[in-house]
Amino acid sequence: MTRIIEHPILGKLEEQKKVQITIDGKPYTVHEGEMIAAALLANDIKTFRYTRHQHKPRGIYCGIGRCTDCIMTVDGIPNVRTCVTPVKEGMAIETQQGSGKWKEGDRGE
Amino acid sequence: MNNNGLIVVIGAGPAGLSAAIEAAKVGAKVIVIDENEKPGGQLFKQIHKFFGSKEHKAGTRGIEIGVQLLEETAKLNIEVWLNTEVCGIENNREIWVIRDKKQSVSLKADKIILATGAIENAVVFPGWTLPGVVGAGAAQTMINISRVLPGKKVLMLGSGNVGVIVSYQLLQAGAEVVAIVEASPRLGGYGVHTAKVCRAGVPFYTSHTISKVIGETKVEAAEIVKLDGNWKPIPGTEKVLEVDTVCLATGLNPLTELAWIAGCKFHYIPELGGHLPIHNRAMETTVEGIYVAGDISGIEEASTAMEEGRLAGINGAASLGLIEEIEREKLTQEVWDRLDALRCGQFGQKRKDAKDRLLAVEKEVV
Amino acid sequence: MEKQYLKTIGSPSLEELKNSPAFPTEEDYKKGPIAVIECIEEIPCNPCETSCFKGAIVVGKPITNLPQIDFQKCVGCGICVAACPGLAIYIKDYTYAEEEALISFPYEYLPLPKVGDIVTLAGRRGEEICEGKVTKINNTKVNNHTVVLSVSFPKNNFLEVITMKRL
Numbered sequence: 001m002t003r004i005i006e007h008p009i010l011g012k013l014e015e016q017k018k019v020q021i022t023i024d025g026k027p028y029t030v031h032e033g034e035m036i037a038a039a040l041l042a043n044d045i046k047t048f049r050y051t052r053h054q055h056k057p058r059g060i061y062c063g064i065g066r067c068t069d070c071i072m073t074v075d076g077i078p079n080v081r082t083c084v085t086p087v088k089e090g091m092a093i094e095t096q097q098g099s100g101k102w103k104e105g106d107r108g109e
Numbered sequence: 110m111n112n113n114g115l116i117v118v119i120g121a122g123p124a125g126l127s128a129a130i131e132a133a134k135v136g137a138k139v140i141v142i143d144e145n146e147k148p149g150g151q152l153f154k155q156i157h158k159f160f161g162s163k164e165h166k167a168g169t170r171g172i173e174i175g176v177q178l179l180e181e182t183a184k185l186n187i188e189v190w191l192n193t194e195v196c197g198i199e200n201n202r203e204i205w206v207i208r209d210k211k212q213s214v215s216l217k218a219d220k221i222i223l224a225t226g227a228i229e230n231a232v233v234f235p236g237w238t239l240p241g242v243v244g245a246g247a248a249q250t251m252i253n254i255s256r257v258l259p260g261k262k263v264l265m266l267g268s269g270n271v272g273v274i275v276s277y278q279l280l281q282a283g284a285e286v287v288a289i290v291e292a293s294p295r296l297g298g299y300g301v302h303t304a305k306v307c308r309a310g311v312p313f314y315t316s317h318t319i320s321k322v323i324g325e326t327k328v329e330a331a332e333i334v335k336l337d338g339n340w341k342p343i344p345g346t347e348k349v350l351e352v353d354t355v356c357l358a359t360g361l362n363p364l365t366e367l368a369w370i371a372g373c374k375f376h377y378i379p380e381l382g383g384h385l386p387i388h389n390r391a392m393e394t395t396v397e398g399i400y401v402a403g404d405i406s407g408i409e410e411a412s413t414a415m416e417e418g419r420l421a422g423i424n425g426a427a428s429l430g431l432i433e434e435i436e437r438e439k440l441t442q443e444v445w446d447r448l449d450a451l452r453c454g455q456f457g458q459k460r461k462d463a464k465d466r467l468l469a470v471e472k473e474v475v
Numbered sequence: 476m477e478k479q480y481l482k483t484i485g486s487p488s489l490e491e492l493k494n495s496p497a498f499p500t501e502e503d504y505k506k507g508p509i510a511v512i513e514c515i516e517e518i519p520c521n522p523c524e525t526s527c528f529k530g531a532i533v534v535g536k537p538i539t540n541l542p543q544i545d546f547q548k549c550v551g552c553g554i555c556v557a558a559c560p561g562l563a564i565y566i567k568d569y570t571y572a573e574e575e576a577l578i579s580f581p582y583e584y585l586p587l588p589k590v591g592d593i594v595t596l597a598g599r600r601g602e603e604i605c606e607g608k609v610t611k612i613n614n615t616k617v618n619n620h621t622v623v624l625s626v627s628f629p630k631n632n633f634l635e636v637i638t639m640k641r642l
Contacts, residue, residue, distance in 0.1 A: 063247025
């Protein structure tokens with residue numbers, strides 16, 4: 001866990017509402033409304049995806065939704081920018097391989 | 110959608126909110142659009158006290174200024190469209206947006222203020238794509254907004270104000286800053302900032318750069334190397350530092366896509382971050398009715414961004430007939446005086462000179 | 476090169492400080508507690524001036540002027556310490572006791588020491604200098620999370636000490 005609980009300027013981190021998510025099928029309890037990338041870092045997960053051609057690991061880079069390095073497959077939708085997408089109860093987050101795959105029979109509607 | 114006298118501000122950061130507030134104060138109908146789920150831009154990660162004087166809110170932490178701006182925005186009933194991405198701007202200031210990733214909306218604006226901000230520059234070296242190599246601003250977002258540490262042992266590349274401020278804030282968050290590496294022989298940031306991390310025991314390596322970052326699936330170490338007078342690595346001076354995170358603080362680049370789309374003319378000013386939309390003292394670009402403010406019009410800092418936002422807001426509202434010419438001139442001059450106070454001294458003068466060049470180009474072009 | 480230490484090491488040398496308009500002389504220190512401003516670059520900033528009730532600190536216009544301080548007016552009250560956004564001011568009292576001096580410096584880290592704790596004091600490059608005893612912790616609302624710690628320490632390290640090692 002790498003959460004910053006006590007902070008000299010921001011004070012103590014208030015008790016947060018929790019939600020359950022899964023990351024590659026494994027359950028995690030994280031803070032409601034926090035960005036997916038933050039939830040992953042809080043659990044020491046740094047590799048978010050592997051590139052299409054060379055299968056190289058990638059993680060968070062710009063943190064403001066510009067660079068798309070942190071994209072993952074979320075609830076069956078590939079290429080979701082995890083640094084600007086908040087977690088939701090029951091969210092299924094998967095390490096993305098290459099360009100990712102849409103869930104069978106689902107176009108994200 | 111059709112509105113009479115509508116000002117659309119794109120970007121709800123310090124510049125955009127300041128613009129919206131000034132315009133709404135005199136009765137303009139304003140809509141602020143931002144792609145994020147929360148307004149405030151990058152202000153809420155600025156937990157340090159700002160410089161300047163009283164009228165620049167000196168001594169107030171950025172995060173508090175953010176709260177004040179949001180309170181004023183709410184008090185003035187300014188409409189803020191969050192989770193809204195701007196996809197296009199047509200010739201007649203017709204803005205095409207996507208709301209909540211599903212609803213396509215077209216919006217006719219009478220005036221547009223672009224306050225889209227900036228993105229951090231990347232630097233390429235072997236290993237730069239490894240998880241654990243992050244923008245300094247990204248690290249700042251993680252520690253101060255998300256309250257998670259991106260790593261425990263950090264190497265910072267770049268000693269400008271962003272590099273040293275984020276280093277200090279990493280220390281405050283409980284991380285160790287192993288080194289601050291600067292390619293130039295002299296440190297870039299304000300001396301008071303460098304002194305703060307220096308007395309905390311953080312070593313600076315001037316005339317050094319990262320030669321590679323080592324690791325299989327994540328950052329495990331970084332190799333730095335000394336540079337000669339021609340910025341060339343000196344063989345045999347390599348040094349390996351054990352770190353789990355590398356932060357890049359090597360400058361910012363204005364986010365100007367929407368200004369390009371809108372047909373604004375540009376000029377290249379490297380000191381302010383690159384290609385910039387040409388604008389006048391009212392912050393109006395070469396396209397009538399389209400204004401810019403903040404980092405999109407030249408990389409500076411939040412204090413100057415807010416002042417530029419005010420300029421755009423005042424002048425946008427004035428061009429809709431909401432402010433008398435004499436009053437507009439007076440208000441505009443007041444903001445310029447405050448801007449001049451910030452763009453002064455050994456750091457600010459360079460930015461003032463560069464801004465003056467941009468303004469001079471505008472006179473030639475228009 | 477001008478301000479070589481500040482621009483290469485990261486903190487100013489004593490020589491660089493002594494060349495700045497606000498740095499006290501030996502005579503000034505004999506007066507009692509006074510503010511020491513280690514701000515030697517022209518940055519646009521003047522809360523030190525506006526925070527001072529005694530009018531002892533002057534920046535003037537433009538606000539990039541280096542601060543000047545009139546030690547006849549400065550009473551070492553410390554209001555400027557937390558007001559300085561650059562954390563570049565501390566109060567030093569050479570007259571605190573026969574063998575000991577007192578420093579009150581800004582501190583924005585956790586954990587905080589307690590009054591009476593023995594802490595390690597450090598210099599401008601973070602080097603350990605000596606031990607000191609915490610005499611006061613000022614964390615009032617006006618400080619806005621910039622805690623001001625007062626620590627007594629041996630006088631022979633008077634000029635070197637400027638902060639404490641983080642706990």
